[in-house]
Amino acid sequence: MTRYHYFLQLGKGKRNVEMSKVLLDCGNCPPDFESMKRLAQQAFHAEVIQTNELDDTLSVLRERNVDLVTINRKLDCDYSDGIKVAEAIKADPELSHVPVMLITNFKEHQDAAVKIGCERGFGKLDMAAPSTRDLLQPFLGD
Numbered sequence: 001m002t003r004y005h006y007f008l009q010l011g012k013g014k015r016n017v018e019m020s021k022v023l024l025d026c027g028n029c030p031p032d033f034e035s036m037k038r039l040a041q042q043a044f045h046a047e048v049i050q051t052n053e054l055d056d057t058l059s060v061l062r063e064r065n066v067d068l069v070t071i072n073r074k075l076d077c078d079y080s081d082g083i084k085v086a087e088a089i090k091a092d093p094e095l096s097h098v099p100v101m102l103i104t105n106f107k108e109h110q111d112a113a114v115k116i117g118c119e120r121g122f123g124k125l126d127m128a129a130p131s132t133r134d135l136l137q138p139f140l141g142d
Helices: 030-044 056-061 081-090 108-114 131-139
Strands: 005-010 013-018 022-026 049-050 066-073 099-102 119-124
Touching: 005 049, 022 030, 022 056, 030 049, 030 131, 049 056, 056 066, 056 081, 066 081, 066 131, 081 108, 099 108, 108 119, 119 131
Parallel strands: 022 049, 022 066, 066 099, 099 119
Antiparallel strands: 005 013
């Protein structure tokens, strides 16, 4: 049994059912989180978990298998810099393998995130763009 598959007992037989990938979304305001959740669920049937800051993000990453972390450039809870969350993930030997994307419309912030080991992310203005689904596909797709 892999982390993406489990078996359902159906009467006398078993059926192989694929479990969804997991997106951890950190620091978005409620409307933006709902947009991200809708995108991930509709395009990829992904499970979406919301966190607000560094501590709860690290806690979830230590407890769950996560396929992708998206982090808002400015955390909604206190407007602190989301790249600090990305830096902490990438600096942790147990978590550094987890793919991370920064959500920002600013190229210079995307470049800074890539420089610390993040994947190139996207901006909120591009949430509905086909190019955003293309960026998420390698992490949340089949």
